[in-house]
Amino acid sequence: MKNTMKNSVLLLVVGMLGIYACTGAGAKESGQAQAAANAQQQQSQTKGTKMTKIVKTDAEWQKQLTPEQFEVARKHGTERAFTGKYWNNHTNGTYTCSSCGLELFSSETKFESGTGWPSFYAPIKPENVETTTDKAYGMVRTEVHCPRCAAHLGHVFDDGPKPTGLRYCMNSASLNFAEKK
Secondary structure, rough: HHHHHHHHHHHHHHHHHHHHHHOOOOOOOOHHHHHHHHHHHHHHOOOOOOOOOOOOOOOHHHHHHHHHHHHHOOOOOOOOOOEEEEEOOOOOEEHHHHOOOOOOEEHHHHEEEOOOOOEOOOOHHHHHHEEEEEEOOHHEEEEEEOOOOOEEEEEEEEOOOOOOOEEEOOOHHHEEEEEEO
């Protein structure tokens, strides 16, 4: 009984640390990440690029996605830190939306953030991601989602490396990876 209680507390602490790491705690989340992401989005909108939207019912998404992918991408969940299949991936290639296949990030912009989630300093194209304000869990964060199918991808923070200073902290469950040959 004692070990079960200790294990439960340990799992709770590890889970909370994972959420803390990807909340931008320690980062200046005073709207700077949202402003930078919005600037990128506005820049892409001026190019006149229109993307065909993909709309499906929850039942249709559940047939297409694994239970974890559905929970994260369609229900705005978050996988636990250091558990996703891509957080430690160092292979060259392209990361796409697990729901619709849109190209999102290149391995060339991936970096080691230490958070336990795959992190990138820029999307492949600014118009290939959209952002909204996320006020869940008593925090204000900038959510990143797919502009084509509205899948939840993760969050963006302003504590990333140069040249953008941004950290797109993504969920592996929201991504697929195609190795560059």
